Amino acid sequence: MPHVPVPRPAQTQVVRERRPAGRRTVKPPWYGLVSVLGDGAGALVPVYLAFAMSGSTRAVTYASVAAAAWILVRGARGRYAERRLGERDNLGPALQDWLVLVGLLAVVRAATGEESPFLFALAALVPCAPTSAIVHALIHRHLVARRRDGRAVRRALVIGEAEAIDGLMSHLAKRTDHEFVVVGVCPVGDEDPQAAALAAARLDRQAPAHMAADSAPVLAAARRLDVEVVLVMTGPCMTGPRLRRLSWALHSEECPLVVVPGLTEVARRRVGVSSVAGLTLLDVAPPLRRGCATLLKSATDRLGAVLLIALLAPVFTAVALAVWLDSPGPVVHRQTRIGRGGKPFTMAKFRTMVADAERMRHQLAAANEQGGQMFKIRHDPRITHVGRVLRRYSLDELPQLFNVVQGHMSLVGPRPPLPEEVAGYDEVALRRLAVKPGLTGLWQVSGRSDLSWDETIALDLRYVDNWSPSVDLQVLMRTVRAVFAGTGAY
Incomplete structure (x- = not known):
């Protein structure tokens, strides 16, 4: 029975051309250096400037201690490990590290009898977390670009x-920002995967469940294809004892x-590993639906909407x-x-369309460019001249801030x-309604109307299941760039 080598489109060829056989693919070594220097500068510069401007004669000492402590905390928590560098992350880990840093420096302060103003010193440390998050995001963007070219996989x-x-x-084929390029499959059971149609060569199928027969074809395939990692899908034919022998x-x-395990779109923070009676268990925490975090989101939504309405009052008037x-x-x-x-x-x-736009929609049904339940036309004849400008920069959405104040919507959430x-x-799609719809969201910052219906649902469900305050903050920051870029706005 066959072992089927299956390339990932547009990546496997690049990998084979750019990397000699037997050489392990690694991330560029400067990732670690830039991370350390960025973290050090993020603590050193603001602390030095704060104390120097206050007239302190020990500004250099304070800045050096803060930078060394910040790098120590980040390193101790594994932020400079190769497996972590450049991988998708958010502000959450940096904030956690920052709290550890504050605690560590508080202990040092008490042990040395330091008498500098505590709140002043705390304020000087505030830039550490956002600076580290920005440096990490820049490295992540570089890593994603390399992986799309078939490198660092x-x-x-x-x-x-x-x-x-x-x-x-x-x-895996739907995205190119991950670290795996599949160069072969080893089917277990009687059926062949549909991917066999892409095969250029065939080897022996994995044999019945005993150690020598299981390991021989897998190890042979791993050596022949210069494999760096083996991904195993659990199932009835791949039992626990069989998986153990294979490992x-x-x-x-x-x-x-x-x-x-087969779980998709579950944030890392929701997953934990435990062991009970010798069994390895995967713990999946439920999404945030109540508690302090949700109360904070509700309060932040309404307060933020009120402030934005006040600040953008001249814009409201001009657009109207x-x-x-x-x-x-x-x-x-x-x-x-x-x-x-x-x-x-x-x-x-x-309003961005002519007054009778709803009546005309039925006449334009055949021109719909979206699948699923969405209706979008790139050059919709119902849109007015001013309406195109408003949609280009999302200015037509501003009145929804009043919906946020009323509690019907959130600042961040799925498309209403x-x-x-x-x-x-x-x-599946009904799960989008588990949270309030948002003025902005992953759909809006990821391409908007250029996305397919399936991509829209996937992004919304990712948000619904993995929402957190840090995710909201990340989306709001990306919204500013998306509004000016205008990608997919029509």
């Missing part, structure tokens, strides 16, 4: 049942083994005047949308759907 062999292999291959064989060859002068009809368009738990609410936005869209939702 690990050659992987996938073992599992045919259906599981096809599912994993399909999931012994692979580890004797110093080949890493990664078990893929432009809409009124451009075409006949109401300045503000009100539309029924579906909110959290399926409850309808009236959403407001500046229309009732007719929700009527066609399946069980």
